[in-house]
Amino acid sequence: MGEKILSIVVPCYNEEAVLTAFYEEIRKQADVLSEHVSCEFLFVDDGSTDGTLSLIRGMAQGDERVHYVSFSRNFGKEAAIYAGLKNAIGDYVVLMDADLQHPPEYLPQMLDGLLSGEYDSVAMRRSDRKGEKRIRSWFSRRFYRLNQKVSGVDIPEGATDYRMMTRQMADAVLSMPEVNRFTKGIFTWVGFRTKWIAYHNVERSLGKSKWTFWGLVKYSLNGIVAFSTIPLAIASVLGALCCVVSMLMAVWVVVKTLIWGDPVGGFPTLITVILFLGGIQLLMIGILGQYFSKMYLEVKHRPMYIAKEQKTVERAEQE
Ligand code: UDP
Ligand code: MG
Numbered sequence: 001m002g003e004k005i006l007s008i009v010v011p012c013y014n015e016e017a018v019l020t021a022f023y024e025e026i027r028k029q030a031d032v033l034s035e036h037v038s039c040e041f042l043f044v045d046d047g048s049t050d051g052t053l054s055l056i057r058g059m060a061q062g063d064e065r066v067h068y069v070s071f072s073r074n075f076g077k078e079a080a081i082y083a084g085l086k087n088a089i090g091d092y093v094v095l096m097d098a099d100l101q102h103p104p105e106y107l108p109q110m111l112d113g114l115l116s117g118e119y120d121s122v123a124m125r126r127s128d129r130k131g132e133k134r135i136r137s138w139f140s141r142r143f144y145r146l147n148q149k150v151s152g153v154d155i156p157e158g159a160t161d162y163r164m165m166t167r168q169m170a171d172a173v174l175s176m177p178e179v180n181r182f183t184k185g186i187f188t189w190v191g192f193r194t195k196w197i198a199y200h201n202v203e204r205s206l207g208k209s210k211w212t213f214w215g216l217v218k219y220s221l222n223g224i225v226a227f228s229t230i231p232l233a234i235a236s237v238l239g240a241l242c243c244v245v246s247m248l249m250a251v252w253v254v255v256k257t258l259i260w261g262d263p264v265g266g267f268p269t270l271i272t273v274i275l276f277l278g279g280i281q282l283l284m285i286g287i288l289g290q291y292f293s294k295m296y297l298e299v300k301h302r303p304m305y306i307a308k309e310q311k312t313v314e315r316a317e318q319e
Contacts, residue, residue: 007090
């Protein structure tokens with residue numbers, strides 16, 4: 001039996017400040033793991049504009065375990081994860097951020113979970129959000145609650161993308177062809193048995209986070225649209241509600257006229273009702289538009305990413 005391989009997949013976008021330190025760390029961990037597996041380091045350069053790619057090239061020259069895919073532009077982390085899973089040769093695959101916020105010292109423990117045969121994936125969960133802006137934590141928490149309610153896809157609070165999985169699960173994730181990829185949701189959707197390990201939040205050591213506040217808001221809305229059709233049903237519910245209310249009002253108007261006569265009035269009421277209904281209608285059209293625009297992008301079947309340069313190995317055919 002040949003030795004099993006663990007692929008460490010690392011999406012990198014402008015990470016020249018931390019990449020060398022990160023590489024040092026995972027090399028150390030690879031030595032620890034060498035008892036069970038040999039490692040592949042697969043860097044996915046997501047169209048970095050700094051020296052990230054040349055750093056990676058340098059590593060690849062001195063270390064044959066280092067492989068990489070470099071995108072023609074920035075396609076986003078979700079695309080980078082997809083490319084990583086696709087090009088990884090490992091029997092096990094782990095996704096890690098380059099900024100050392102996903103502590104490499106957990107790798108042996110994660111691998112143990114898979115080797116035990118009891119789990120198909122081991123994922124890390126932050127038990128706190130130390131060092132993160134209050135408002136950001138608050139919104140994140142709200143988002144996970146909302147997402148859970150709306151989509152029924154149960155993502156544990158504080159779930160990160162730091163996750164090790166078997167080849168089988170990685171292939172399942174790859175088999176989902178959607179372009180609008182909400183990876184956290186996809187991992188839950190494909191099922192399999194997952195072990196969660198909690199850890200304390202680590203602040204980014206060097207370089208800076210690529211997320212802006214609006215970026216995160218967009219990410220959350222995407223997550224909901226990607227996994228739930230409930231927002232579409234809101235229109236029907238509101239429509240039905242309006243019908244009932246208007247019927248009651250009609251009855252009330254008839255009764256009122258019969259009893260008290262019909263003095264002209266109610267102009268402000270009219271305006272309020274018109275504005276209210278107009279608002280609801282626009283909102284619902286907006287929600288429709290969200291789904292429609294996503295559909296439009298899916299239907300085009302564009303590739304998830306375009307690689308400009310890569311050094312990877314063909315995966316051996318499964319026997
Ligand atoms: N990343 C990427 N493409 C992007 C943005 C980020 O590949 O468009 C990578 C980044 O290099 C890092 C990981 O995704 O390895 C997480 O990014 P970041 O640390 O900015 O996110 P945060 O930890 O703040 O959620
Ligand atoms: Mg980070």
